[in-house]
Amino acid sequence: MLAALLKLRTELSGAALGLDIPGATDGREAQRALLTQLDDYVLPRLVQLDAPLLTVVGGSTGAGKSTLVNSLVGRRVTESGVLRPTTRSAVLVHNPADTNWFQPDRILPDLARASTQSHDTRSLTLVAAHTVPKGLALLDAPDVDSIETENRRLATELLAAADLWLFVTSAARYADQVPWDYLREAADRSAAVAIVLDRTPDSSMGEVRGHLARMLTARGLKDSPLFTVLETEVDDDGLLPPSSVAPILNWLHDLAADPEVRSAIVTQTLDGAVRKIVFGAFDVADAVADQGAVLGALVEDVDRAYTGAEAAFAKAASDGTLMHGELAARWRDFAGSGDLLRGADDRIGRIRDRIVDSVRGRRARVAEVQESLAHNVELLLLEQAEAGAHGAYQAWEQNAAGAALLEGPGRELDRATRTLRSRAERIAADWIEACTEIVRAEGGERRMTARFLALGTAGSAVTLGICVVNELAPREDEAATGAATARELFIDVFGETSARRLLDLAKEDLLRRAGTVLRDERQRFYDVLARTAAPPAAADSIRAAARAAEDARHTDLIPEDWD
Structure with missing residues (x-):
């Protein structure tokens, strides 16, 4: 269990x-x-099934709960309020031998323990009294119908923690709706309940008691003991005459003295609570x-x-979209493609001659192409991250539950994360470096060939990058930007089969890196949902x-x- x-x-x-x-x-x-x-x-x-029987004394405003508890104990242990509502801590009275049973880690753990009663509803005042039999404890709870929210909440909490309810009402309040809501709850979960009809004039006791008994029967509580306390004067200590509470006190002592009865009550209430x-x-x-x-x-x-953002990135990263502006100009300068309509052999020869002319110039031009290519990849990744955030944000705005989330932890979800720009910059640079590693790994057996020497590892890598971003570009666009030269040059250096394989590797690497970034961006929305709903x-x-x-x-x- x-x-x-x-x-x-x-x-x-x-x-x-x-x-x-x-x-x-x-x-x-x-x-x-x-x-x-x-x-x-x-x-x-x-x-702790052997713990004392916790009897919570609850009920209506002005029913006399505190007076009853004090009278049962034989001394003033809890203060009754003169003005209503009275906000105060609950009081638990127990035999000194049972003190350890009521430590904070054992029952009602959210209530701080105190030795004196206060106005703090989140504390529980513990009082040891030899007049309370061992194996039983009395807990004075706030009014169940208090106009103070904290009082009602605490009363509900304490009654839910009871093995036995000692529910106190009066001739003036016994038919009120709120107490009966609590009693119906007790009946629904088979909690052990005893009723005390308090502050009832002798002249009307028979009539009121009979009506109350019928109400208990109709509401599934016909087996609950019903005690009566006549309206009477209290002594200087605010206690009722011992004879007035003797039947209740004797009943409680009998419960405490009989382990089997206590166990039956605990089992009944516990079973009902679990059910x-x-x-x-x-x-x-x-x-x-x-x-x-x-x-x-x-x-x-x-x-x-x-x-959609990932798909858009994949498309734009291979259809020639990135081959514009400064990148196209720098590539043409690097490739030396003054006349792009000549045959491939002539162009390659001219390119090789121009590149070999100046090692320093070649390196500078390669770096320029790399920088422009990385910049365009970075901008594309930023653009699609923003598009993904905007699309998800707009969709949530159309959903009432989603719109509520955007007012709280999701209020910054309409844009990509603030650190994305620096991350996109690293991603683009890392991809250029990955192209270099792909070429270096493949070019081992080709490094002594004239074509590879002419182009170099860095030149081959940037040519591979240009091939990737123009893989699906229209022929006329390739002609205008010089991208066709990159493919022909790359094939000439590596051969068509290897060139195709290297291009696939480089493209997969780029899409993987971009996909990781976009998935991380998407995770922000998932995190909001994970904190909000199961x-x-x-x-x-x-x-x-x-x-x-x-x-x-x-x-x-x-x-x-x-x-």
């Missing part, structure tokens, strides 16, 4: 429900309530699935935009964990003689 519920808790806590879609608020509230129930009660109780958690987990799983469907659509939007598979994981917890409940909690 413990292992199954820990697994369920992991799945529930890991399922983000941050997309603003219909039902998301209810799903988040259900998720929070389940995690709170697990952390505050179910898991601590499973770890309710299992059912609630399926509701959360449905909410996760709803979010997953929207998340999938948002992912498709991003993928469509960036896949993937669709999370719903199945929650359901599987819930089924395992239900199986464990039947194995570990339900005795064989239960129906």
Whole structure:
């Protein structure tokens, strides 16, 4: 049971429900309530089944809860408010021998421990009293119908952590809706409940008690003990006469003295809580699935935009788009292609003669071509990264959930990352260097040939780069820019088969580098989604964990003689 519920808790806590879609608020509230129930009660109780029976005293405003607790203990241990609402910390009264059971790591771990009562609703005041029997503790909770949100929230949290509810109401408030909402919740999860009808005049006690008993029966709580406390004066310490609370006190002492009865109450409440958690987990799983469907659509939007950007880069990187302006001029200067219509042999011979004329000039011209080629690749990568970001951003703007994300962590997603320019510059330079390595690896057996010597490793590499970016360029464009010379020259040096293979290698390397950059840019959108919503598979994981917890409940909690 413990292992199954820990697994369920992991799945529930890991399922983000941050997309603003219909039902998301209810799903988040259900998720929070389940995690709170697990952390505050179910898991601590499973770890320490022998812990004292935690009896939470809750109920309506002005019902006399604090007075009742003080009277049961026999001294003032919790302050009742004169003015309503009274915001104050909860008070847990226990036998001194049970002190260790209520340390922060054991129950209600989110509440800080204190020795004196304060107005901090996130603290729990611990009071040791010998008049409280060993094996039982009383916890005075705020009003369930308080107009203060923090009071109501704390009351709900404390009641969810109880083994036993001692629910206090009065003749004036017993039919109010809010207390009955809590009692219906108790009935739904089979929590052990006892009712105290407090502050009721003797003249109307019979009528009110009978009506309240019928209401309890109609709402599935007919087996809950019903105690009555007549309207009476309190003493100077604010305590009720001992005879007024004697039936309640005797009942609590009997519970504390009987380990089997205590165990039965714990098992009943724990079983009901686990059952309710299992059912609630399926509701959360449905909410996760709803979010997953929207998340999938948002992912498709991003993928469509960036896949288009990758395709556009691949096309522009090989159709001659990059062969313009300064790059074309520098290439023509390097290749010496004054008359591009002559035969290839004549051109190659002339190019070789011109290149050999001046080693220093050749190196300068190669560097210029490399610089221009890298610059154009860099600009193309920047352009497509911006296009991918813009396309994904626009698609999200058309989706209500996506638009909400763009107002928060996604507000800068409409542009490429700020560091992309320097990264694109490195990518382009690295690709030029990769072309050099490809040529160097292939040219080992050709380095002593006249053609390779004339062109050189750097010249061969930049010629390879020019071939890549013009692989699919129209013939007329190649003629205008001199790109045809690059292909013919490269084939002349390496041979047609090797030239084709080297061109493929260089092109694949360029697309791989660009694809890595664009995928990293795309990841920004994925990261926003990962922080916001669980993937669709999370719903199945929650359901599987819930089924395992239900199986464990039947194995570990339900005795064989239960129906």
